[in-house]
Amino acid sequence: MSNYIRVCDVEKYYGNKSNVTKAVDRVSFCVEKGEFVGVMGASGSGKTTLLNMLATIDRVTAGHIYYENTDITELKEDELSEFRKKNLGFVFQEYNLLDTLTIEENIILALTIQGGKKQEIRQECDQILRLLGIVDIREKFPYQVSGGQKQRCACARALVNHPRLLLADEPTGALDSRSAQTLLETFTDLNQTMGATILMVTHDAFSSSYCNRILFLKDGKIFHELVRGDKPRKIFLQEILDVLSLTGGELSDVR
Amino acid sequence: MFGKLAFRNMKRSARDYLVYILTMTVVTALMYAFNSLIFQNDVNQYFELEAIMEVMIGLATFFIVLIVAWLINYMVRFMLEKRSGEFGIYLLLGMKKKMIARIYMRENILLGGLSFLIGLVFGILLRQVLLAVMFSMVRMEYHLKISFHYWTILMTILCYAGCYLLALFRCKRKFKKMNIHDLMDEKRRNEEIKENGEGFKRLFLPLSILFILSFWAVFSGLSNAGEIALFLIGLVVTIYLFYMGLSAWIICYVRKKGNRIYQGQNLFLLRQFASKVRTMQFTMGTLTALFTLALMGASIALMFSDYENTVLEEKFPFDIQVNSVEPMDDFADEIEVIEENTEVQKLYSYQIYTDNQNQVNSWMVTHLRAWGTMYQNKDGSPNAKKIEKMLESEGVYCTYDTYMGITDYNELREMLGYDKTAINDGEYLVHIKPRLYEEVKDIGKDLQIADATGEGKLSCAGVFREPFSQDGHNGGDYVVVVPDQVLERMTPYYAELAADIKGEAPLGLNKKLDALTDDEGRDSTSHVVPELEGNSCCGSDNIISYAAVNLVRDNLIPEVKFMLASLIIPLFYIGLVFVCVAVTVLSVQQLSDSAKYKFRYDVLAKLGLEREQIHRLIRKQLGAYYLCPAALAIIISGKMILSMSKGFVIMTGVPVISSSFFVKSIALFFGIYAVYYVxxxxxxxxNVDEKGR
Known part of the structure; x- marks a missing residue:
C-alpha cells in the first residue's frame, strides 16, 4: 500500500447529542501519487464533507488523514494554513476567482503569497497560462470571460504552485457541456503530462468517466469502487451508469 | 403581512447597519442637546445678548440637516442597491412596485424612528453635560435638572424628519425607474471594473498634487475674495480629480507589473483599494470635503477656547474700570453707584495725558507685525499722510500719543499687586500689552521724548508688560510713563477711574454703570461703547476685541465667555456631526463589503494565508481606506488652519505655538476615527471569519 495519501476510518458528525447526522461514516481509502480519483454520490452523501476534510477546511470527528507521513488531523490552525499553502490546490464550482484582479493577476497572487522572485513568478505564470490556453485573456477581468475560461484560470491558479494534491469540487457544475469537456480533458492532460494528483468530487457520471478510479459514496459510506484500467472511456461510463442505476442514481445526468 | 415583512427586514437591516444606527442616534442626541440651547437655555437668562447663540446654532443646524440628509440618502440608496436582488424577487412574485416602495419606506422610517427614540434619551442626558460645561465656562453653578421641552423635541423632530424627507424623496424617483432586470442585475453591475482611459486619467494625480502644492505656496498671499473663491473652487475640483487619478495611477502600476506587486499580498491590496476608490471616487471626495470642514471648525473652536482660557483672564486686571472722554470728569455718579453696590477697598481716578503728537502711534503702525508694511513708504520710512488718516478714522489708537504720570502708574501697580517701580527725572518707560512685548521691546531706541523743560531728551528705562487694561483705558496697546513734572507741559486727554473692591462684584453692576449714559452708542450686548474718535480708542486687538466704556470684570468675563461659547459650541457641533457622518459612510461601506465579498478572504485562506495574515491584510486595507480621505483633508486644511492660527496668535496674543490648534484638532479627530476604525x-x-452563510 502506497502511503501518498491515506484516509483512515474518518468520521464526521454534525449536530448535538440528541440529533446527530453522520455525514461521513468510517471511510478509509488511499490515493496513489499521480492518480486521478473521482468521488461520486447523490446530494447529501457526504462527498463534499469528505473533500473539505481532505482540504483541511473542515476537521474530522474521528480518524486520521495522512499526507505521506503528516497526519493533518493533528496539525494546529497555523500549521494547517502553512500545509495548505505548500501542498494543496483548489478548484471549485463557483470558480472563486478574485473579481478585482485580472486572470493573470489571480495567478500571480497565488505565487506571491508563497513568496518568490519576480522573475520566477513571471516565468511560472507565463508557463501555466500557456499550458491551460488562457494566454489571450490574461489581461481580462473574470467578469469579462466565459465560465470555462474562468474555471481554467482557477485550475491554473491551483496548479501553479505544483501542489501534491489538486482538489476539485464539482468543477464542471456551472459549465456548459462543451466547456466541461475541455476542462476535463485539461485535467486528464495535467494528470498525464505533469503527473498531478487529482481528487474530484462530482455527481455527474460523464465527468467522473475521465477518472482512473471512482469511489461511490452513499449515506457517508463507500459502497463501491470502480477502476478504469485500460478500458476506453465510453465503456467506463457505461459501468458507472450501471452502478448508479443499481443505487437508483441520477440517470438524468447521462449526456 | 406587509407590516410584518417591513418589521422583519428592519430587524435584519438594523443588525447589518449597526454603525449607521449608532450615528443616527448620536446625531439625534446632538441635535436635541444643541436645539435645547435655543429654547431652554438656562444660561441665556443672565445675559442680554441678542440671541447670538440661537442664530449660530440655527445656522449650524441648517448645514447639519443638509449633511445628515445626504447620509440618509446615501444609506437608503446603498441598502437599496444591496437588496435589489430581493426586491427583484418581490416583483417577480407579483408584488406591485408601489407596494415594495412602501414597504421599503416603512422599513426606513422604522429604522429612523428607532434611532430617534434612543437618541432622544441620550440627548436629554447630553443636554445636562452640555449645560454643565457651559455653566462652568461662565463660572456659574449648575444644578442638575432633567427637563423635557416640547419646543425642543418638536424642533428636533422637524430637523430629523426634514433630513428623511429630503433623502427619501430622491430615493423614490430611483424606485420608479427600476425594472426587474435592473434590480436583479444591480449587484452584478457593481462588481464590474471598467478600465478605459487610465493612462489619461492618471495624469489627474500629479495635476492635483501640483495644485495642492501651489495652494500651499500661494494661499497666504491671496488677498482679494475673487482669488480666494477661485482657489477654493479649484480645490474642490482637485479633491474629486485626485481620487480618479489615484485609482488610475494604481491600476497603471499594477498593469505595468511594478516590482511592488510581487511582494506578499500587495497585489490584492492595491487592486482592492484601486477598485474601491474607483467606484467610490465621488463619495470619497465628499468625505474629504467633510473632513476638511470638520478639521477647520474644530481648529477655530480650539483657538477661541484657548483664548478664553488664557488671554481673557488678563483682559480685565482691574475689578472695575470706567473711562470718560471728559478729561476733567470727577466720576461722581459712577462712584455713587459703585459704593452703593459694593464694598470698595480703593477708588482711584486719574488722567491720561497727551503731547499732541503721534510719534509713538506712528512707530507702532510701522513696526508691528499686524500691519506689516501697510503704512510704510517704499523705502521703509513711515508714510505720515496715511498714518494720520488712519489714526483719525480707525480708532485703533487715539489721534495723539498717550502718556501717564509715574505717581498714577505706581498707584495702579499697587492696586493690581505688582511691585512699584521708580524712574529718574530724565527717564521714561513704556507699558505694553503682553502679546506685543517681543515686537516693542526695542522701542526706546527710536523714541524722542522731550523732558520737562522741553529741551533735553528722556531716555528709556524699560518696557513693562503686565496685564494693564490697555484696550482703550490705559492707552491703546501702550502707554508711555513719564516723570510727573513732564506732564506739566502736556494736556489732559481723557479721564479714568479704577476701583478695587472686596469680594466679587454683584451681577448687573455693569448694566447699572451703563445706565448712567444715554442710550446712544450701545453695542449688541447693550453696553456703552467708546466712540473711537479723537481721544478714545480700542487698541490693535483683532478677531476678538472688547472695548467698552465701563468694565466690571466679574460681570464681563462670563459674558465674553458666553459670547465665545456661542461660537465655539456650534463649531464643535458641526465638526462632530461631520466627522461622524463621514466615518459612518466609510464604515458601512467596508462592513457591507466584508459580507458581500467574504469569498475573497475565503479564497485567500484557501491559497494558504493564515488567519493572522488575513487579519493583518484587513487592517492594512481598512487603514488605507480610512487614511486616504483623512490625509488629504489634513493636507488641504493644514494650510488654511496654519495661516489662520498664525494670524490668530499674532492678533490675540494667545501664548501658544500656532500649529498647536491644528495638532490638537487632528488628535481629537483621530480619537473619533480610531473608535470607528476599531x-x-x-x-x-x-463577518469574514464567520463560517457558512
Missing part, C-alpha cells in the same frame, strides 16, 4: 475592524473580521 468597531469596523471587529465587525469586518467577524
Amino acid at each position: 468597531v469596523t475592524y471587529i465587525g469586518f473580521v467577524r
Whole structure:
C-alpha cells in the first residue's frame, strides 16, 4: 500500500447529542501519487464533507488523514494554513476567482503569497497560462470571460504552485457541456503530462468517466469502487451508469 | 403581512447597519442637546445678548440637516442597491412596485424612528453635560435638572424628519425607474471594473498634487475674495480629480507589473483599494470635503477656547474700570453707584495725558507685525499722510500719543499687586500689552521724548508688560510713563477711574454703570461703547476685541465667555456631526463589503494565508481606506488652519505655538476615527471569519 495519501476510518458528525447526522461514516481509502480519483454520490452523501476534510477546511470527528507521513488531523490552525499553502490546490464550482484582479493577476497572487522572485513568478505564470490556453485573456477581468475560461484560470491558479494534491469540487457544475469537456480533458492532460494528483468530487457520471478510479459514496459510506484500467472511456461510463442505476442514481445526468 | 415583512427586514437591516444606527442616534442626541440651547437655555437668562447663540446654532443646524440628509440618502440608496436582488424577487412574485416602495419606506422610517427614540434619551442626558460645561465656562453653578421641552423635541423632530424627507424623496424617483432586470442585475453591475482611459486619467494625480502644492505656496498671499473663491473652487475640483487619478495611477502600476506587486499580498491590496476608490471616487471626495470642514471648525473652536482660557483672564486686571472722554470728569455718579453696590477697598481716578503728537502711534503702525508694511513708504520710512488718516478714522489708537504720570502708574501697580517701580527725572518707560512685548521691546531706541523743560531728551528705562487694561483705558496697546513734572507741559486727554473692591462684584453692576449714559452708542450686548474718535480708542486687538466704556470684570468675563461659547459650541457641533457622518459612510461601506465579498478572504485562506495574515491584510486595507480621505483633508486644511492660527496668535496674543490648534484638532479627530476604525475592524473580521452563510 502506497502511503501518498491515506484516509483512515474518518468520521464526521454534525449536530448535538440528541440529533446527530453522520455525514461521513468510517471511510478509509488511499490515493496513489499521480492518480486521478473521482468521488461520486447523490446530494447529501457526504462527498463534499469528505473533500473539505481532505482540504483541511473542515476537521474530522474521528480518524486520521495522512499526507505521506503528516497526519493533518493533528496539525494546529497555523500549521494547517502553512500545509495548505505548500501542498494543496483548489478548484471549485463557483470558480472563486478574485473579481478585482485580472486572470493573470489571480495567478500571480497565488505565487506571491508563497513568496518568490519576480522573475520566477513571471516565468511560472507565463508557463501555466500557456499550458491551460488562457494566454489571450490574461489581461481580462473574470467578469469579462466565459465560465470555462474562468474555471481554467482557477485550475491554473491551483496548479501553479505544483501542489501534491489538486482538489476539485464539482468543477464542471456551472459549465456548459462543451466547456466541461475541455476542462476535463485539461485535467486528464495535467494528470498525464505533469503527473498531478487529482481528487474530484462530482455527481455527474460523464465527468467522473475521465477518472482512473471512482469511489461511490452513499449515506457517508463507500459502497463501491470502480477502476478504469485500460478500458476506453465510453465503456467506463457505461459501468458507472450501471452502478448508479443499481443505487437508483441520477440517470438524468447521462449526456 | 406587509407590516410584518417591513418589521422583519428592519430587524435584519438594523443588525447589518449597526454603525449607521449608532450615528443616527448620536446625531439625534446632538441635535436635541444643541436645539435645547435655543429654547431652554438656562444660561441665556443672565445675559442680554441678542440671541447670538440661537442664530449660530440655527445656522449650524441648517448645514447639519443638509449633511445628515445626504447620509440618509446615501444609506437608503446603498441598502437599496444591496437588496435589489430581493426586491427583484418581490416583483417577480407579483408584488406591485408601489407596494415594495412602501414597504421599503416603512422599513426606513422604522429604522429612523428607532434611532430617534434612543437618541432622544441620550440627548436629554447630553443636554445636562452640555449645560454643565457651559455653566462652568461662565463660572456659574449648575444644578442638575432633567427637563423635557416640547419646543425642543418638536424642533428636533422637524430637523430629523426634514433630513428623511429630503433623502427619501430622491430615493423614490430611483424606485420608479427600476425594472426587474435592473434590480436583479444591480449587484452584478457593481462588481464590474471598467478600465478605459487610465493612462489619461492618471495624469489627474500629479495635476492635483501640483495644485495642492501651489495652494500651499500661494494661499497666504491671496488677498482679494475673487482669488480666494477661485482657489477654493479649484480645490474642490482637485479633491474629486485626485481620487480618479489615484485609482488610475494604481491600476497603471499594477498593469505595468511594478516590482511592488510581487511582494506578499500587495497585489490584492492595491487592486482592492484601486477598485474601491474607483467606484467610490465621488463619495470619497465628499468625505474629504467633510473632513476638511470638520478639521477647520474644530481648529477655530480650539483657538477661541484657548483664548478664553488664557488671554481673557488678563483682559480685565482691574475689578472695575470706567473711562470718560471728559478729561476733567470727577466720576461722581459712577462712584455713587459703585459704593452703593459694593464694598470698595480703593477708588482711584486719574488722567491720561497727551503731547499732541503721534510719534509713538506712528512707530507702532510701522513696526508691528499686524500691519506689516501697510503704512510704510517704499523705502521703509513711515508714510505720515496715511498714518494720520488712519489714526483719525480707525480708532485703533487715539489721534495723539498717550502718556501717564509715574505717581498714577505706581498707584495702579499697587492696586493690581505688582511691585512699584521708580524712574529718574530724565527717564521714561513704556507699558505694553503682553502679546506685543517681543515686537516693542526695542522701542526706546527710536523714541524722542522731550523732558520737562522741553529741551533735553528722556531716555528709556524699560518696557513693562503686565496685564494693564490697555484696550482703550490705559492707552491703546501702550502707554508711555513719564516723570510727573513732564506732564506739566502736556494736556489732559481723557479721564479714568479704577476701583478695587472686596469680594466679587454683584451681577448687573455693569448694566447699572451703563445706565448712567444715554442710550446712544450701545453695542449688541447693550453696553456703552467708546466712540473711537479723537481721544478714545480700542487698541490693535483683532478677531476678538472688547472695548467698552465701563468694565466690571466679574460681570464681563462670563459674558465674553458666553459670547465665545456661542461660537465655539456650534463649531464643535458641526465638526462632530461631520466627522461622524463621514466615518459612518466609510464604515458601512467596508462592513457591507466584508459580507458581500467574504469569498475573497475565503479564497485567500484557501491559497494558504493564515488567519493572522488575513487579519493583518484587513487592517492594512481598512487603514488605507480610512487614511486616504483623512490625509488629504489634513493636507488641504493644514494650510488654511496654519495661516489662520498664525494670524490668530499674532492678533490675540494667545501664548501658544500656532500649529498647536491644528495638532490638537487632528488628535481629537483621530480619537473619533480610531473608535470607528476599531468597531469596523471587529465587525469586518467577524463577518469574514464567520463560517457558512
